[in-house]
Amino acid sequence: MPHYTPPIDDIRFVLHDVLSIEQSTAVDGYPDLTPDMTAGILEEAGKLAVEILLPLNPIGDREGCVLEAGSVRTPAGFRAAMDVLREGGWPSLECDPDYGGQGMPNVLNMAIGEMHSACNMALMMYPGLTHGAYSAIHTHGSEAQRQLYLPKLVSGEWTGTMNLTEPHCGTDLGLLRTKAEPREDGSCAITGQKIFISSGEHDLAENIIHLVLARLPDAPEGVKGISLFIVPKILVQEDGSFGERNALSCGALERKMGIHGNATCVMNYDGATGFLLGEPHKGLRAMFTMMNEARLAVGMQGLAQASIAYQNAAAYAKERLQGRAVGGAAEPDKPADPILVHPDIRRLLMEQKAFVEGGRALLYWASTLNDIAHRHTEPAAREAADDLVGLLTPVIKAFLTDEGFAASVKAQQVFGGHGYIEEWGQSQFVRDARIAMIYEGANGVQALDLVGRKLAQKGGKPLVGLLSEIKDFCKRSQHEEAFRADFIDPLKDASKALQEAAMFFAQHGMKNPDIALAGSTDFLHLFGHVGMAYMWARMAKTAGQIREADPDREAFCAAKIATGRFYMQKVLPISFVHLARLKAGAGSVMALGPEDF
């Protein structure tokens, strides 16, 4: 049975020492987040993760969800856990106080989400998707819709879903066929089939608010003719009381590689009553509002699985006795040394550790940009942050999930044969982490979004801004020679590689778009590593300052700097391969005919 230690010190280090969120007085909510206050909240959240969510994780995996007579039974204990979450007010943390929320910033929710998701990703998807539905209705709904649906979504009494995919269309939503036929009362009759609907049907809440993409009769073809509808499982009357059961049902559950505790549903809409959300034919835009937030959260899931998998691998490596250290027995009184003494086991663990701690900083940094974009007092600051987080979102989503999965596989490897059997839990972390590379836009789609859209926005200003931010940081931080050699020089080289890659695309991408597209994933990963290197340099610098001021934190800071040095020496060099690969162009990628595959 896996264990989990909430990484409170690491989280606080990023929030308060590196990002200094409480000093961002121009961001609504940040000044209240003093280190003491976040410590209290994080400790409560961590306790809940360990005591309530973690024990249910293997149960959810083993039992899965069961569809019986149209109703879905979630695994034993999930209902009680949802009650605990609701009673603690956790779903409402980041929501608008006007609808019962607590108005906390996104970055705090992200830190809590990381711990909760680490301990039970499948269960946390129920409130996670609810938050997406909340955001869409909050941003695009009429005041009446907000009053009718938000309070119950905020409290967690109801849950929400996103209904995009159909059997013949996932990425290409222009192909979608679900129909919306207007009725005289202003509602629409929604008819069609949706697949892969996470949390589509379950027994954890008294109502489920489905957000469904469909076409109105007069809709233009393709993506410009898609509208978004609120389609409640049970219709809600104007006074908030329940009306009829709506004409929608869960037709089947998918058998999946992982996240067994979450119900992945085939949803059938048979003239179900739906209400237009936002403007007609502009549903995709509304959906994307919530998708951008969701993508950061999916990046968080990749990180979270890596984090718990790493913790358990490290513990196993300290306990499992096998072989002897090459330089002589480390624990001569035992029959063998713990496998942590073996350099290749350490390499595996250091790779995971460097990813988890660097990835956490990267994610929380992006999340603060998200907060600034929504909450800063200055419009110019909001806009700049919005641009940068828009650029970073596909990177965070794809990089953290690709690398989070890879880190989970490495953690599993530390266990040897015990990693492959279900008893130890490592297999579940790997299987659960796998979906994060696929949903909310497969990672190749993220690379396309980055290279085909985000990179060129506003004439490339966001990337230029980021590169000059890094340059400024390097200038300010290169006075100490060892720090410069260990952190600043590699960061400079990697960001130059990123700049060179962007220039290469700019020069060749117009003539031959295949060049940028064939190199898009390499570009995204190069970008991810530059982001990680920037975070590691910032963390190492901060740790260097703290260790001088506070001897109590010496061990923490020394480990942080050593881990950062590992990242720079042993991981970052991959950046140059990504550059070389993308500069090799599209020729060899596109050379074969379809018949050759």
Added chain:
Amino acid sequence: MPHYTPPIDDIRFVLHDVLSIEQSTAVDGYPDLTPDMTAGILEEAGKLAVEILLPLNPIGDREGCVLEAGSVRTPAGFRAAMDVLREGGWPSLECDPDYGGQGMPNVLNMAIGEMHSACNMALMMYPGLTHGAYSAIHTHGSEAQRQLYLPKLVSGEWTGTMNLTEPHCGTDLGLLRTKAEPREDGSCAITGQKIFISSGEHDLAENIIHLVLARLPDAPEGVKGISLFIVPKILVQEDGSFGERNALSCGALERKMGIHGNATCVMNYDGATGFLLGEPHKGLRAMFTMMNEARLAVGMQGLAQASIAYQNAAAYAKERLQGRAVGGAAEPDKPADPILVHPDIRRLLMEQKAFVEGGRALLYWASTLNDIAHRHTEPAAREAADDLVGLLTPVIKAFLTDEGFAASVKAQQVFGGHGYIEEWGQSQFVRDARIAMIYEGANGVQALDLVGRKLAQKGGKPLVGLLSEIKDFCKRSQHEEAFRADFIDPLKDASKALQEAAMFFAQHGMKNPDIALAGSTDFLHLFGHVGMAYMWARMAKTAGQIREADPDREAFCAAKIATGRFYMQKVLPISFVHLARLKAGAGSVMALGPEDF
């Protein structure tokens, strides 16, 4: 439901065009393997794979094995499939004719094994482990033991197992506790518990011959006190008839991430009757004879899962309509283009294809070295081949399984959400492939074997020999300018990197062994890529010669050369990162104390 097209043309290309096996007249068995003869055998084997093994693969995954009152029930259809295998004589193909075998070379068995394992890895593990037991008894058994056990193992009527692991020891066999107490009749009483025993108990054969590592009473401590025993499930009398049921039983089955169709057993030996195989205290050496062969076969499993996963991903990419080619619609009459038009999908597929075809050549090449080592008429040739295959074995095992798993994950990614649900079969390929990185010595142990043992054997002669073989090949092949630029120059650079890495270890490894150990996995992967590059250069050269002589094979050869070019441009550059990483030494890997993890 996945499909499979036996890659007969590709296999024949490697066997006959690249490796020219039928021209190796000094190798017993090779002159008989004319292209026509192998074609006939491969086609029969492929037919069996597609018609019998493939349909049972998802059934085996879904049903798994069930333990009831000490007996294991394998999935529906497995017994009938084993009958078909036996009736076709497939288990006996590579075995000694003196015991009923057909005396075919290893490389042919490897090619057949690839197809069979692609279609049903879990099922093929039953005869696969049997072959390991056959080899150990054949090499180390007395003539009486050979007569008693081999004919039934060769025919497939009985199956075999390897019993190494115990709950507290896997890699470090020196810790093992299972006891063997000599009896007056010359047999021993075997007592102890073994875990992770693949095919340990099942209903597919009338007897199971367990090979069990245990300690005799006078045994020295550690690995030098381990002996190997033949412990039949049902005792066999001297006349070959069955005696008593032996005192051994399957105590439990493991719940695993994959290979559900294979029974992974906890085996309890309660004073079971065992017979010493080979010399006392030299059991590990005997076990390693069969382990080296088994490691090549595990490399084959990694390749095989990647191969079928790739085939299905390619087919899906041609069928699934989503989005449009960036340069304008490829199939304007359809609602969207097949996703194969998208450069990032092609990149995924090209990476898989380049791995599968290059990995196949690498594996079969190593397998011919195995044949030469056993069957060449000249002792010097046998010795040289044995040295080289010894060096290559850990590379093949770890590189093909790490990369085979990675390729299977990429194939799954091509399917988007459909890759995550079990219906399409991609999840099973990934889950099954995962074990190959772990069993028969986890891949980190392979890297240790390579760097800590094989590299230095005979003063490093095998690696020097390989590097000069590659050098000679380059010299002979650099006359054509385009070929030199595309294939020879990158191959030269990569092999220089491998040489540099070996020199680096030689210089620093004695002073500080951690340097070699911390870089061992990087070294192994660098080695793997040099091997792949050598194979791709040889394949491209051969394809260039064929296309001039035989216009019918133009398309095949052109695709081969284009795929090789992709490998050289887009994959091989990773070699230099492996070199840079290992040259960064062990400092940052070993810096942290145990309390920092």
